[in-house]
Amino acid sequence: MSAAGDRPPTAQADPAADTAPNGAGAKMLNVEGVSKIFGGLVAVDAVDFAIKPKSIVSIIGPNGAGKTTFFNMLTGLYKPSTGRITFDGRDITAKRPDIITAAGVARTFQNIRLFATMSAVENVMVGQHARMSGGLFGSVLRTPRVRREEKAVRERAREMLDYVGLRKDEFDQVSVNLAYGDQRRVEIARALASDPQLLLLDEPTAGMNPNESARLTEFMERLRDELDLTILLIEHDMKVVMGVSEHITVLDHGEKIAEGLPKDIRENERVVEAYLGKQSEN
Amino acid sequence: MSTLGDLRQKRWASWLPAVVALVAVFLFPLFFDPLDSQTSDATTALAYVVFALGLNIVVGFAGLLDLGYVAFYALGALTAGWLASDHFTGAGGDSGIDFGVSSFAASLPGIHLNFLLIVIGAIIVCAIAGAIIGLPTLRLRGDYIAIVTLAFGEIIGRVAQNGDEIKIGDYAFSNGRESISPIDQLNFPFVGEFDSATNVRPYFWAVFALLLVVLFVNLRLRDSRLGRAWVALREDEVAAVSMGVPLVKTKLMAYAIGAAFGGISGAFLGVFLNSVNANQFQFGFSIFILAMVILGGLGSIWGVVIGAALLSYVNSNLLPSLDRGFVGDFLTDAGLDFTLSQINFGIYGAILLLMMVLRPQGILPERRRKMELTEGIGGGDESLAKAKA
Numbered sequence: 001m002s003a004a005g006d007r008p009p010t011a012q013a014d015p016a017a018d019t020a021p022n023g024a025g026a027k028m029l030n031v032e033g034v035s036k037i038f039g040g041l042v043a044v045d046a047v048d049f050a051i052k053p054k055s056i057v058s059i060i061g062p063n064g065a066g067k068t069t070f071f072n073m074l075t076g077l078y079k080p081s082t083g084r085i086t087f088d089g090r091d092i093t094a095k096r097p098d099i100i101t102a103a104g105v106a107r108t109f110q111n112i113r114l115f116a117t118m119s120a121v122e123n124v125m126v127g128q129h130a131r132m133s134g135g136l137f138g139s140v141l142r143t144p145r146v147r148r149e150e151k152a153v154r155e156r157a158r159e160m161l162d163y164v165g166l167r168k169d170e171f172d173q174v175s176v177n178l179a180y181g182d183q184r185r186v187e188i189a190r191a192l193a194s195d196p197q198l199l200l201l202d203e204p205t206a207g208m209n210p211n212e213s214a215r216l217t218e219f220m221e222r223l224r225d226e227l228d229l230t231i232l233l234i235e236h237d238m239k240v241v242m243g244v245s246e247h248i249t250v251l252d253h254g255e256k257i258a259e260g261l262p263k264d265i266r267e268n269e270r271v272v273e274a275y276l277g278k279q280s281e282n
Numbered sequence: 283m284s285t286l287g288d289l290r291q292k293r294w295a296s297w298l299p300a301v302v303a304l305v306a307v308f309l310f311p312l313f314f315d316p317l318d319s320q321t322s323d324a325t326t327a328l329a330y331v332v333f334a335l336g337l338n339i340v341v342g343f344a345g346l347l348d349l350g351y352v353a354f355y356a357l358g359a360l361t362a363g364w365l366a367s368d369h370f371t372g373a374g375g376d377s378g379i380d381f382g383v384s385s386f387a388a389s390l391p392g393i394h395l396n397f398l399l400i401v402i403g404a405i406i407v408c409a410i411a412g413a414i415i416g417l418p419t420l421r422l423r424g425d426y427i428a429i430v431t432l433a434f435g436e437i438i439g440r441v442a443q444n445g446d447e448i449k450i451g452d453y454a455f456s457n458g459r460e461s462i463s464p465i466d467q468l469n470f471p472f473v474g475e476f477d478s479a480t481n482v483r484p485y486f487w488a489v490f491a492l493l494l495v496v497l498f499v500n501l502r503l504r505d506s507r508l509g510r511a512w513v514a515l516r517e518d519e520v521a522a523v524s525m526g527v528p529l530v531k532t533k534l535m536a537y538a539i540g541a542a543f544g545g546i547s548g549a550f551l552g553v554f555l556n557s558v559n560a561n562q563f564q565f566g567f568s569i570f571i572l573a574m575v576i577l578g579g580l581g582s583i584w585g586v587v588i589g590a591a592l593l594s595y596v597n598s599n600l601l602p603s604l605d606r607g608f609v610g611d612f613l614t615d616a617g618l619d620f621t622l623s624q625i626n627f628g629i630y631g632a633i634l635l636l637m638m639v640l641r642p643q644g645i646l647p648e649r650r651r652k653m654e655l656t657e658g659i660g661g662g663d664e665s666l667a668k669a670k671a
Contacts, residue, residue, distance in 0.1 A: 101526035113521035114512050126514045130526030132507050139506035140499050242290035
């Protein structure tokens with residue numbers, strides 16, 4: 001890694017300093033100098049990043065900017081090459097994905113990854129795995145405690161599916177047979193089922209029409225207000241990004257090139273450059 | 283498209299044939315002489331069903347292709363050899379160490395424990411061995427898991443073969459190609475000792491009881507938190523771990539539980555066959571059990587029971603009787619110097635090939651596996667489909 005001084009300055013020196021809608025100073029997620037190097041490729045280059053509780057923030061950037069790699073480090077699928085990630089005061093750098101999920105970080109995937117042969121309800125039940133305690137012997141003997149837990153988990157799965165707006169007659173449908181939009185809903189319900197504090201959405205509006213995108217935007221705000229969730233999303237749809245985000249971070253070639261309020265990002269020269277290319281000098 | 287709710291109702295309706303079949307199996311020995319070979323063949327068949335149910339947890343539920351399952355036959359049988367024979371001759375003085383066995387067995391040198399204790403011992407030994415074998419496969423997928431497990435099966439087999447050279451204190455690990463023999467008869471607390479020389483029925487019922495326990499555990503686990511986690515890992519490992527399923531623990535559970543069932547059956551076969559020797563632990567055994575699972579239907583508990591019973595019947599009954607009957611005559615007349623029993627693995631291979639062409643999901647397919655195979659979804663483990671072909 002090159003020294004920090006070699007990197008171009010970012011638009012904002014202190015992340016999230018100017019956006020304090022809730023007035024909370026504490027940061028729920030804090031990322032310090034995280035990099036990921038695959039062989040000779042620096043996919044994410046010494047990125048600093050922070051999120052305050054109960055906010056909706058976005059990461060944007062051209063294709064291949066390292067957004068999903070960054071997500072994968074936050075959720076433990078990749079181990080960062082350098083840097084430190086803390087969540088809720090706990091160091092979660094390079095921890096196992098299931099431990100990070102149990103700590104309160106849940107995610108969805110860019111290309112939907114439901115368990116295809118499981119019903120919608122069963123998918124959401126798996127999402128509650130980390131919140132369950134039924135062990136081997138309890139399950140075999142089906143003790144009253146395990147019985148109650150299974151029942152409660154099933155109930156809660158149905159509640160979650162209802163909350164994300166899946167029709168009741170589709171609850172027991174095998175997930176592969178659900179319509180695309182409904183699969184997205186089930187995936188969000190599955191992520192919500194783990195009782196997260198931080199929800200990571202990887203291109204949630206991919207493949208949606210403007211109407212559906214608008215509804216999802218409203219839904220994200222509902223999640224923040226009703227469930228006190230913090231939401232971090234990767235998104236390409238600028239209408240969604242500018243409409244919902246309180247704070248935006250822009251990655252390009254693995255580097256953070258800008259961050260700040262939506263209106264600042266819209267006018268930021270480097271961001272425009274990254275998306276549209278540099279204007280010729282003469 | 284039927285919903286899962288419908289399927290759940292159908293599952294209740296499916297209990298009746300299962301109960302009738304189990305009662306029929308329970309009564310089976312009463313139709314034959316106490317020493318009839320049908321009863322002893324059926325006893326072996328039930329032991330194979332237990333093996334197949336154990337392997338079904340690893341391969342069917344968790345989707346980890348295991349080609350070294352013979353290792354747990356070996357370790358289970360050896361545990362029986364160690365704990366119920368004069369193998370450790372000097373242990374505990376002239377009359378040996380004994381617990382809960384007949385006065386005759388207690389008077390012999392060596393260790394002589396009650397069969398239930400032997401089973402518990404085999405479960406512990408095999409569960410630990412299963413987890414150890416599972417560890418190096420955790421970072422691997424599909425075919426690579428198969429190769430590692432295959433190697434472990436061979437290693438345990440070799441160790442058993444050369445076990446007469448491996449000394450633990452004054453005692454050998456095994457007797458190699460010589461048997462550890464005789465192994466005690468079945469000893470149960472309160473019921474006493476059975477004698478296979480006069481009556482095989484108690485052996486049949488003993489393995490039937492073991493089968494019921496294993497079946498029960500299988501059915502309960504399938505519909506549990508752990509069962510869901512196995513399916514989730516099998517279908518999409520990345521999604522499963524991101525939803526909070528611990529990869530290492532969940533996979534090792536599958537290996538350990540599958541291995542423990544193998545150990546139970548191995549210990550029983552050791553006692554039933556009255557001897558343990560390394561020639562029993564061939565690679566072919568792993569494939570034989572895997573063929574039962576695939577024939578019956580990967581992941582399908584009742585399918586696996588049927589597949590295992592069917593293939594055991596073909597192995598111990600159908601092929602020998604055909605050899606004695608018209609096929610044997612035909613082969614002799616044609617001047618061919620072999621019997622069907624000698625080419626049994628070729629025949630099982632042909633059966634598997636036919637199944638793959640006509641009914642790849644098995645005789646009694648499991649719902650999810652059927653979807654994966656026939657609708658090409660949930661491609662978490664394409665390698666299994668490849669391995670079967």
